[in-house]
Amino acid sequence: MSVHKEAKKVTTHVLLEMKQNNEKISMLTGYDYSMARIIDAAGVDVILVGDSASNVMAGHETTLPITLDQMIYHAASVIRAIDRALVVVDLPFGSYQGNSKEALTSAIRIMKEAGGHAVKLEGGREVIESVDRILSAGIPVMGHLGLTPQSIYKFGTYTVRAKEEEEAQRLIEDAIMLQDAGCFALVLEKVPATLGKKVAEELTIPVIGIGAGNGVDGQVLVVHDMLGINNEFNPRFLRKYHNLHDEMLDAFQNYIKDVRTGDFPNENEQY
Helix, strand or coil, rough: CCCCHHHHCHHHHHHHHHHCCCCCEEEEEEHHHHHHHHHHHHHCCEEEEEHHHHCCCCCCCCCCCHHHHHHHHHHHHHHHCCCCEEEEEECCCCCCCCCCHHHHHHHHHHHHCCCCCCCECEHHHHHHHHHHHHHCCCCCCCEEECCHHHHHHHHHCCCCCCCHHHHHHHHHHHHHHHHHHHHEEEEEECCHHHHHHHHHHCCCEEEEEECCCCCEEEEECCCHHHHCCCCCCCCCCCCCCCCCHHHHHHHHHHHHHHHCCCEEEEEHHCC
């Protein structure tokens, strides 16, 4: 019996059962009502309201500028569209680091004001106090290790993380620490496939990869990237399932042409 097919609503427990049953978890980002409705109808397991909204929705260079208020706006839009998927919301930069009390306040606002199902935050041992505090309020937490985009200025680059033995070992320790704290799942970004597989095997909670190989328990992509709306982003881990950029450009140009020539609206398109 497939756990995925049986689940009327995806919960943190369903994801755990999927891992135990060796069923892969599908996760995509979503930031608005219309797109989230389609993603949910397609049968995706998890929708991540990612702080990548900072890049793809607002045009910022990094994920750092997006605010908690903006994340709540995006999350609320997605929640209104959902029937089945689990909706996880990113805690944005500055809303949880170094202050576990503020972390809890931020997470509570996401749950109350947006109706989110869970929150995600980046980091390991350095944020464990915040993780503990959020979990103590009964709010599910998803971890995020490997390349943590909110720390871009610390790393100075978006290259693959944990290639060296020391960093890989530290990542495994952090993953176990997050699991022991009570996180229900973990995102692993841009690490060698062998390490991704090792972490997934070590943990009892699901590990969802983005550029972490196929030995993990599930995959996540940014929806604008996999649809080919963004043309300028082409990392190795990205598979483009469509070229919407060109299709949309073509549709817009045809509309403009029809307006200019007087072809639109025609007899049937007016009252």
